[in-house]
Each structure stands twice: as C-alpha cells, then as structure tokens.
Amino acid sequence: MSALEALIHRTIRERGPLDVGAYMQLAMAHPTLGYYATRDPFGREGDFVTAPEISQIFGELLGAALARRWLDMGSPMPVLLVEIGPGRGTLMADALRATRGVPGFHRAVGLHLVETSHRLRSMQAARLGGIAVEWHDSLALVPEDAPLLLVANELLDALPVRQFERSLTGWRERLVTLAPNGRLAFATAAGRSPFHAALMQRHAGAPLGAVVELSPAREAVAAEIGRRLAARGGMALLVDYGSARLDGPTLQAVRGHATADPLESPGEADVSSHVDFGSLAETAVARGAAAWGPLAQGELLLRLGAEARIARLAAGQPPERAAALREGAERVIDPAQMGALFQVLALTGDGMAPPGFTPEERRLP
Numbered sequence: 001m002s003a004l005e006a007l008i009h010r011t012i013r014e015r016g017p018l019d020v021g022a023y024m025q026l027a028m029a030h031p032t033l034g035y036y037a038t039r040d041p042f043g044r045e046g047d048f049v050t051a052p053e054i055s056q057i058f059g060e061l062l063g064a065a066l067a068r069r070w071l072d073m074g075s076p077m078p079v080l081l082v083e084i085g086p087g088r089g090t091l092m093a094d095a096l097r098a099t100r101g102v103p104g105f106h107r108a109v110g111l112h113l114v115e116t117s118h119r120l121r122s123m124q125a126a127r128l129g130g131i132a133v134e135w136h137d138s139l140a141l142v143p144e145d146a147p148l149l150l151v152a153n154e155l156l157d158a159l160p161v162r163q164f165e166r167s168l169t170g171w172r173e174r175l176v177t178l179a180p181n182g183r184l185a186f187a188t189a190a191g192r193s194p195f196h197a198a199l200m201q202r203h204a205g206a207p208l209g210a211v212v213e214l215s216p217a218r219e220a221v222a223a224e225i226g227r228r229l230a231a232r233g234g235m236a237l238l239v240d241y242g243s244a245r246l247d248g249p250t251l252q253a254v255r256g257h258a259t260a261d262p263l264e265s266p267g268e269a270d271v272s273s274h275v276d277f278g279s280l281a282e283t284a285v286a287r288g289a290a291a292w293g294p295l296a297q298g299e300l301l302l303r304l305g306a307e308a309r310i311a312r313l314a315a316g317q318p319p320e321r322a323a324a325l326r327e328g329a330e331r332v333i334d335p336a337q338m339g340a341l342f343q344v345l346a347l348t349g350d351g352m353a354p355p356g357f358t359p360e361e362r363r364l365p
C-alpha cells in the first residue's frame with residue numbers, strides 16, 4: 001500500500017468516512033504525496049494529453065483572443081495575465097509567442113501563474129524561459145489592481161467534486177469509506193445533506209436513486225473570477241470537458257491513458273469529473289460578470305481563425321511536419337475527437353461579446 005493510501009485509510013479510521021471531494025483533494029492535491037506533486041502527468045509517458053500539448057494553435061488562438069479583448073478594452077496598462085493550472089506552461093508560452101506583435105501588449109502584461117504543484121512550477125519556469133512570472137497558491141492571492149485576462153484549461157475538472165444521491169428522505173451525500181475487506185468503497189451518509197436545499201433547486205425532477213455532483217471548489221473559482229471581472233473588467237476563458245447542464249455522476253479515473261477505478265491506488269491515477277458550466281456561469285453572473293456559451297472548443301478555435309493559422313504554420317514546412325501540424329489541429333478541433341467534448345465558457349466584465357462569441361451566445365441570468 002502506498003504512503004498516500006495508508007494516510008487515507010488512517011484518516012477514515014480516525015475521523016470517519018470522507019466526502020468524495022475530500023478524498024479527491026487528498027488523492028490529487030496532497031502537497032507531498034498527491035498525484036500532481038509526484039509526477040508529470042502529461043504526454044505519452046503520462047496519464048493523459050491536453051490540447052496545448054497536442055497543437056500549438058490552441059494556446060496561440062486563445063492568447064490572441066485575450067489580446068484582442070485587451071485591445072477592445074482600449075489597451076489598459078497594466079493588465080493582469082493569469083493562468084490557473086498551467087501544467088507544463090505550454091499554453092502560456094504559445095499565447096505569449098503569438099501575441100508578440102500586438103503593440104504594447106507585452107509591456108502592459110503582468111504574468112501570474114496559479115499553480116499548487118512546485119514540481120510543475122519548475123517546468124513552467126523552464127518553458128517560459130526568461131519571462132518574468134509570479135506564482136501563487138490560489139487565485140485569491142493574485143493582485144487585483146488591474147483588469148484581468150485569465151485562461152484555464154483542464155483545471156476545473158481536477159478540482160474536488162462531491163456526490164449526492166436522492167432518497168426518500170432527501171439528498172444524501174455519497175462518502176468514501178473502508179469496507180470490511182479493508183478496501184476503499186463508496187457508501188451513502190445516513191442523514192440529509194446540508195446541500196439538500198441547493199440540490200432541490202437545481203435537480204427538483206431527479207428520480208429516486210439519482211446521483212448528481214456539486215463542486216463547491218469550482219463554484220468558488222467562478223465566484224472569484226466573476227467578482228474580479230465585475231470590479232476591474234476583463235475576460236476569462238475556461239476550457240474543460242463538460243456541458244451546460246449535467247444530470248448524472250461523471251467521476252472518472254484515468255491511468256496510463258486507460259480508464260481506472262477512482263478508489264483504486266489513490267494518487268496514481270488522474271481522478272476528475274465533468275464540469276457543470278451552467279452552474280459556474282450562474283455563479284459568476286451572480287457576482288456581476290457576464291457569461292457566454294459554453295461553446296464547443298473546436299467551433300471556437302475555427303471562429304478564431306484556426307484554418308488560416310494552420311495554413312500559415314504549415315507553409316514552407318517539409319510535408320511530414322506540415323501533416324503533423326494539421327493532424328494536431330484536427331485532434332483538438334474535430335467534434336469526433338476533442339472538439340465537442342471540450343467546451344469553453346467565457347466570462348467578461350461587461351456586455352461586449354468575447355472574440356469568437358456572438359451576442360446571442362450570452363447566458364441570461
């Protein structure tokens with residue numbers, strides 16, 4: 001048994017069953033034993049591959065969209081450029097390279113990366129070369145004295161999610177406990193959850209036995225972004241697998257590019273769940289921001305000029321290199337691959353549509 005698994009067993013024996021979010025927090029984010037602290041999860045050798053690692057146009061086009069918003073806002077100086085959960089730093093490196101030609105943008109930008117893993121912080125520093133960066137443990141610690149341009153890819157899915165089951169006596173929380181055979185197992189709490197009222201509001205029509213998810217951790221991020229955008233202006237692009245509305249459980253684990261049991265070998269597999277963008281949009285709107293979409297990632301990249309970008313990159317390259325560039329772009333755009341599973345929620349400080357979005361795609365409260 002790994003040291004992390006032993007710690008989880010001891011915690012349950014001493015303090016009782018954990019809610020699913022607390023389990024996820026330990027498995028993924030424990031500061032020394034957790035998943036992100038102990039490995040580089042990205043790429044062929046790791047557990048999963050993310051869009052910026054597949055195609056450079058992902059970071060380039062999202063970066064260009066942020067810079068375009070900055071121009072539309074009248075080029076405020078300074079401006080905070082923030083990424084939460086930057087992984088290897090590839091998205092930000094591509095975004096900065098693609099925006100070098102935007103007059104004044106790099107001089108205006110203060111770059112802030114929110115990253116809990118110190119291991120990944122060093123990879124990000126290496127990837128960004130000599131660029132000045134400040135790292136923070138949470139978004140709450142990023143300065144607030146300027147407009148905000150923010151991007152996060154595959155961050156929200158990694159934040160803890162809690163699960164609830166509808167019973168005759170109301171919504172009850174699902175827990176992680178120790179089964180008699182000494183292994184981790186799911187169980188259901190005896191009493192009605194304090195989240196009962198909130199769940200009734202959102203899932204009034206759910207049948208008995210239905211399991212739904214709620215993520216206070218993700219809601220907190222959406223609230224903080226919404227509040228900052230309403231106060232100082234700017235734009236946030238949140239990209240992840242998920243949809244405008246989720247009605248069932250989506251907790252999943254991936255290890256070595258294959259599905260795994262989320263309770264098996266905690267800290268060794270990537271445990272995540274789909275993002276309920278509708279709920280996050282409501283939260284941000286309640287804080288005074290405007291919300292747009294979610295729009296399929298592939299559709300947004302096309303609207304932001306993916307075709308022209310890839311043609312420019314491929315021009316003059318040897319045929320194999322040109323084919324590889326096209327193949328990568330197709331993977332992140334094609335709806336049958338990553339283009340539709342992944343969605344983009346845009347949040348803004350004012351009512352001007354974000355680059356790539358139409359006024360009709362604004363979510364009304």
Ligand code: SAH
Pocket residue numbers: 029036042050051052053084085086087088091114115116117120137138152153154155158159
């Ligand atoms: N955006 C990157 C990495 C996605 S993986 C990419 O697209 O490749 C998730 C990232 O979020 C990792 O960098 C992980 O260390 C970071 N992370 C996880 N929990 C976090 C938290 N609570 N706050 C900030 N970063 C977090």
